[in-house]
Amino acid sequence: MLATLSLDGRIAVWQLRSGAQPEALLAVRSPTPGPASLAWLPGGGYLACAAADGVVSVWSLDNGVRHAQVLGRPSTCVALHAAHDDVLHAAYEDGSVRRTSRLLQPGRPTAQQFxxxxxxxxxxxxxxxxxxxxxxxxxxxxxxxxxxxxxxxxxxxxxxxxxxxxxxxxxxxxxxxxxxxxxxxxxxxxxxxxxxxxxxxxxxxxxxxxxxxxxxxxxxxxxxxxxxxxx
Incomplete structure (x- = not known):
């Protein structure tokens, strides 16, 4: 599967098969248009997006339901990583590194500053x-x-x-x-x-x-x- 992000905030998930045209599996929209970072959670059932407004969103591929959490103040995310325990790590241009424990469940994010x-x-x-x-x-x-x-x-x-x-x-x-x-x-x-x-x-x-x-x-x-x- 391939996830793409357009500058207007449109996010699409495509199924790629050899010899066939890509099939659109999911089409959603980030609340914040512009550059952002995408990352698959382990297992491929959820897609995360870290936008420049400090909000990280996670969509379920099964039903398109969006979960969101504010990780910090606005800044462009330059790297987003999902660990095997579903903990998301985001690094931002302002030097902050923000982590959230299991974004799909309530929890308080942590941050460190460079x-x-x-x-x-x-x-x-x-x-x-x-x-x-x-x-x-x-x-x-x-x-x-x-x-x-x-x-x-x-x-x-x-x-x-x-x-x-x-x-x-x-x-x-x-x-x-x-x-x-x-x-x-x-x-x-x-x-x-x-x-x-x-x-x-x-x-x-x-x-x-x-x-x-x-x-x-x-x-x-x-x-x-x-x-x-x-x-």
């Missing part, structure tokens, strides 16, 4: 959080949000972050058009020079997809940095 950030990414288990700040500075936090290591690249553009399992952080620098992978101690594993400018990254299993402006996605082996394909 300096403003430009990007964030949780590892697949949710036990590590990487955040990027202005000036190419980035840091990795553990599950308690303590800083474990920091790094910096010389850049004038916001960084893009992605995790391969819980062991490798991949940092994309748009200005130099490079990908750099780091281990959990901050050691450099590999570096790859790209021709197009990277705009987004996503990791599934053992494949890294790099979205680039006006180019087809580039596919990379996240363990070695080897280029797999460009189309």
């Amino acid at each position: 300096a403003p950030i430009t990007a964030a990414a949780w590892s697949p288990t949710g036990q590590k959080l990487a955040v990027a700040h202005h000036g190419g500075f980035f840091e990795v936090h553990d599950d308690d949000l303590y800083v474990r290591w920091t790094g910096q690249v010389v850049t004038t553009a916001p960084l893009v972050l992605a995790w391969h399992h819980d062991k490798t952080l991949i940092v994309a620098d748009r200005s130099s058009r490079t990908l750099t992978a780091f281990d959990t101690g901050g050691g450099e594993l590999w570096k790859l020079q790209l021709t197009p400018e990277p705009a987004a990254m996503s990791v599934a299993d053992d494949m890294l997809a790099v979205g680039c402006y006006n180019y087809a996605p580039i596919f990379v082996d996240p363990a070695t940095g080897a280029l797999l394909s460009s189309s």
